Amino acid sequence: MAWKIKAVAGPFVGQEIIIDQDRVIGRDQSVDIVLQGGHVSRRHAELSVRDNNLWIKDLKSSNGTLVNGARIDEQQLHENDEFQIDVVRFLVLNTLHEALREKTTESVTVTDEGRPAHVSIPKPAPMPPVAPAVEVSAEPSTIQAATPASQPVTKSGIKNTLPAALAMAILILLVIISIWYFVA
16 A cells, blocks of 8 residues: 655645655655755654554654644654644645545535435346246146236136236335445
8 A cells, every 4th residue: 555645835735755665754865755944854754654554753853743733753644644844744645545535436416405316226137037837736747837828826716926026026126226225
């Protein structure tokens, strides 16, 4: 996982730096991130990635390193934390979360009640063809396939309820999909 820092105050406003390995910040030309300023030490602070977490460590600088306004020696950084060296302030960004936000961001119009204005419900998959109904006669040895023109009647006189059961199953499926859509 890579982290990113973005300058939000100071002479580098808007610049972003990927932090995917240890980086030393200071005014010396040999460090990874060079900041020029009267209150920046030659080797001021170090950013490091440990177990996918971003850490900052003050390298015994004269004027210190601030995280969210408090002076620190070493501290784990989280997304949206700000750290400051001299007049330069950086915002910490997690590139994994940023990538997920870009993939999931979409425009949705919301009604006054807070619901989506238009919801498209996906069509259910087509149902496979239904095998012809089978009628069981009073005699166990005789089984007849019902033709579409005739409605089979069972021994008790109840008509085949397959179309009604199928309609009920589709209705239940649509209700479940609607509930899932609004909950998710």
